[in-house]
Amino acid sequence: MEPERKLIHAFGALAELGQEVINKNSFQETIRTSLHLISGAVGIMRGGIARYSKFAHELNMLAVRALGDDFPLTMNLTAEDERQFLTAGMTPIEVSQAQVLPFFQVYNSSLEGRRLELFVPLVVRDEIVGAIFLGEKATGEPYSSYDKDVVCAMGQHIGVAISQRNLMAEIERRADENRHLFEEMRSTYHDTVRAFAAAIDCKDKYTEGHSVRVGKFSEIIAAELGWGPEETEGAAVAGYLHDVGKLTVERKIINAPYRINAKESSELNKHPSVGYEILQPIHHPYTDVPLAAKYHHERLDGRGYPDGLYDREIPYIAKIVNLADSFDAMTTDRPYKARRPAHAVIEDLHRNTGKQFSPELTTAFLSGMLRELKGEDRTKRFRRLLGREYMEAEGLADKLRYTLNEMAPTTPMTYVAAAASLGDQTTILQLPIN
Ligand SMILES: [Fe+2]
Numbered sequence: 001m002e003p004e005r006k007l008i009h010a011f012g013a014l015a016e017l018g019q020e021v022i023n024k025n026s027f028q029e030t031i032r033t034s035l036h037l038i039s040g041a042v043g044i045m046r047g048g049i050a051r052y053s054k055f056a057h058e059l060n061m062l063a064v065r066a067l068g069d070d071f072p073l074t075m076n077l078t079a080e081d082e083r084q085f086l087t088a089g090m091t092p093i094e095v096s097q098a099q100v101l102p103f104f105q106v107y108n109s110s111l112e113g114r115r116l117e118l119f120v121p122l123v124v125r126d127e128i129v130g131a132i133f134l135g136e137k138a139t140g141e142p143y144s145s146y147d148k149d150v151v152c153a154m155g156q157h158i159g160v161a162i163s164q165r166n167l168m169a170e171i172e173r174r175a176d177e178n179r180h181l182f183e184e185m186r187s188t189y190h191d192t193v194r195a196f197a198a199a200i201d202c203k204d205k206y207t208e209g210h211s212v213r214v215g216k217f218s219e220i221i222a223a224e225l226g227w228g229p230e231e232t233e234g235a236a237v238a239g240y241l242h243d244v245g246k247l248t249v250e251r252k253i254i255n256a257p258y259r260i261n262a263k264e265s266s267e268l269n270k271h272p273s274v275g276y277e278i279l280q281p282i283h284h285p286y287t288d289v290p291l292a293a294k295y296h297h298e299r300l301d302g303r304g305y306p307d308g309l310y311d312r313e314i315p316y317i318a319k320i321v322n323l324a325d326s327f328d329a330m331t332t333d334r335p336y337k338a339r340r341p342a343h344a345v346i347e348d349l350h351r352n353t354g355k356q357f358s359p360e361l362t363t364a365f366l367s368g369m370l371r372e373l374k375g376e377d378r379t380k381r382f383r384r385l386l387g388r389e390y391m392e393a394e395g396l397a398d399k400l401r402y403t404l405n406e407m408a409p410t411t412p413m414t415y416v417a418a419a420a421s422l423g424d425q426t427t428i429l430q431l432p433i434n
Contacts, residue, residue, distance in 0.1 A: 013037045013038070013040055013041035013150075013154070016037055027161070027165045028062065028063075030161050031049050031062040031063045031158070031161070031162075032063045034049060034063070034154070034157070034158045034161070035047060035048070035049050035063040035064075035065055036065075037154065038132065038134075038151065038154045038158075039065060041150055041151075041154065042134065042137065042143070042147050042150060042151060043137050043138045043139060044134055044135050044136070044137055044138060045065070045066055045135055045138060046065055046066040046067055046114055046115065046116065046134075046135030046136075047064075047065050047067075047116075047132065047133055047134045047135050048061050048063060048064040048065065048067055048071075048132070048133040049061070049062050049063045049130065049131075049132055049133075049158060050062060050075070050130050050131045050132075050133070051129065051130045051162050051165075052077070052122075052128045052129055052130050052131065054127065054128070057076055057077050057078075057082070058074050058075060058076050058077065059074070059075045059076075059077065059130070059131055060073065060074050061073045061074070062130075066135070067114050067133075068114065071110055071114060072107065072110055075103070075106075075107055076103075076106075077103055077128075078102040078103065080101065080102055081101055081102055081103040082128060084101055085121035085123065085128055086123060086126065086127075086128060088121070089123050090120065090121065090122060090123045090152055090155055090156065090159065091120075091121075091152075092118050092119070092120045092143070092148045092151055092152065093118070093119045093120070093121070094117065094118060094143075095111050095112065095116055095117055095118065095119055096112075096117070098119070104119075111133070114135060115135055115136045116133045116134065116135050117134060117135065117136050117137075117142075117143065118132075118133075118134040118143055118148075118151065119131060119132070119133055119134075120132040120134070120151055120152065120155050122155055122158060122159035122162065123159065124159040124160060124162075124163040125163070127163070129159050129162040129163045129166065130158070130159065130162045132151065132155055132158065134151065189285075190233070190237075193215075193237050193240050193241060194212065194215075194240060196240065196241060196244070197211035197212050197215060197240035197241065198211075198212065199247075200241075200243050200244055200246060200247060203246060203247065203251060203254060204246065204254045204255065207329075207332065207334070210243070210328055210329075210332070211239070211240050211241070211242065211243055212240065213324075213328045213332075213385055214239040214240070214242060214243075214321065214324045214325050214328050215236045215237070215238075215239035215240035215324075216236065216239070216381070216385055217239065217323075217324030217327055217328060217365075217385070218235040218236055218238060218239030218320050218321050218324040219232055219233070219235055219236035219239065220324075220365065220368050220381055220382075221235065221320045221323060221324060221361055221364055221365050221368075222234075222235035222236075222320060223368070224364035224365060224367060224368040225360075225361075225364050230285070230286045231286055231287060233286055234284070234285070234286025234287030234289070234317070235287060235317060235320055235321075237284065237286070237287070237289055238287055238288075238289045238292035238293070238317050238318075238320070238321050239292075239320075239321050239324050239325075241275070241279060241289055241292075241293060242275065242292055242293050242296045242321045242325060243271060243275065243293075244275045244278050244279060244293060245270065245271030245272055245273065245274030245275030245276070245277075245278065245293060246268075246271045246275075247278075248270075248271070248274050249267060249268055249270070249271055249274075250267065253267055253268055254268070255335075256335070257335040257336065258335070258336060259336055269297070269305050269306065270306075272293060272294050272295065272296060272297055272305070272306055273294060273306050275290075275293035275294065276290045276291070276293050276294035278293075279293055287317050288315060288317055289317075291315045291317065291318060292315065292317040292318045292320075292321045294306070294318070295307070295309065295314055295315055295318035295322075296318050296321040296322050296325055297322065298314045298318060298322065299322075299355065299356040300314070300319075300354065300355060300356060300357070300358060301355045301356070304322075304356075311358075319357070319358045319361055320361060322356070322357070323349075323357050323358075323361050323362065323365060326349075326352075326356070326357070327345070327349070327365070330345045330348060331345055331386055331390070341393060342386075342390055342391070342393040342396055342399075343393060343395075343396070343399055346366065346396075346399055346400065346403050347403075349362050349365075349366070349403075350362070350403045350406065350407065353407060359407055359408075362407060363404060363407055363408060366400050366403060366404055366407075367404060368381070368382070369382050369400055370397060370400040370401065370404065372391075373391065373396060373397040373400065374397065
């Protein structure tokens with residue numbers, strides 16, 4: 001080939017290689033194409049490209065061309081080899097001239113046997129990232145300094161591609177590590193909160209497991225509202241910790257087997273504010289846990305405590321915990337009051353929706369219960385918390401359907417009922433069926 005044409009050819013291959021490295025092809029693909037381009041540029045039949053693992057101190061072949069099946073795919077470098085390669089930088093080494101180095105002594109038969117003439121360590125930012133092995137030229141001529149320049153220029157690109165890949169692998173590894181750490185922290189946080197909830201419940205022998213159940217009911221409400229996993233977990237935590245302030249209330253008031261008097265009641269009623277003080281200095285991810293504790297006894301109609309807030313003034317999370325808390329109080333035995341049957345509890349929730357409870361929250365909660373009864377939700381969340389028998393109360397699903405319809409009187413079901421009572425068949429047929 002004439003020098004000009006050779007130059008143009010090499011330049012074209014180099015440009016193509018640069019493009020290949022930028023392209024979003026798979027790494028393996030990039031290396032295979034690189035070997036192809038470099039072989040074409042210098043005119044060789046045999047060669048290979050290896051990646052260097054600095055931890056294992058070994059070269060691993062990524063792409064080979066006509067090297068045969070028994071060519072070693074992994075080759076070790078000694079500290080001496082590494083030192084020499086790093087000192088020389090990206091300089092092509094004639095295999096026949098390099099017998100002083102341990103690498104060439106150890107792998108001499110493999111290299112010479114395949115008539116590999118040139119070895120180019122790929123050095124990027126003072127690190128060995130790989131190597132190129134080149135066989136004898138098709139013309140039989142020795143490598144000229146021009147060939148070596150071309151090989152080095154192309155080696156730069158390949159080295160960068162490998163180095164980039166190493167960097168990506170390192171980032172992925174660290175991201176994995178971080179994800180793992182984060183998961184660990186998250187589960188530690190969750191376990192700590194659960195342990196704390198159990199500690200709160202210990203003080204109150206009559207309402208064993210109350211905080212844990214309020215946590216779970218709050219979680220159900222959040223999930224039914226379509227909240228994401230983190231916010232839902234936040235709602236659970238708010239439920240677990242809502243009564244933390246009770247830790248400072250005298251045990252005999254909490255455990256009183258009678259209705260407590262006014263003085264005792266005012267003592268007990270301090271627990272939301274105390275809970276807020278306890279939780280406020282701690283950073284809670286996902287939701288405002290301290291505010292949930294402070295306002296979980298507020299009501300939409302302003303008749304709650306401690307501040308007598310009205311509807312929109314009450315933090316949303318506190319409304320959720322309030323519903324979960326009230327529901328658990330009604331569905332568990334208390335010292336002065338037995339657990340109420342499911343129908344009565346639903347009626348109570350219905351009656352107090354708009355007064356104490358937010359309609360959308362009651363709707364979400366009861367819808368969740370109905371979905372479980374209909375078998376659409378197989379997690380058995382309610383069954384586990386309330387017991388199988390309780391959930392099998394006769395006509396419970398109908399009761400829930402009726403109540404939900406009453407609370408949201410614009411659902412198609414109401415239209416169907418209204419239209420049917422007017423005897424208007426056409427209207428009924430036009431209604432969406434769901
Ligand atoms: Fe409370």
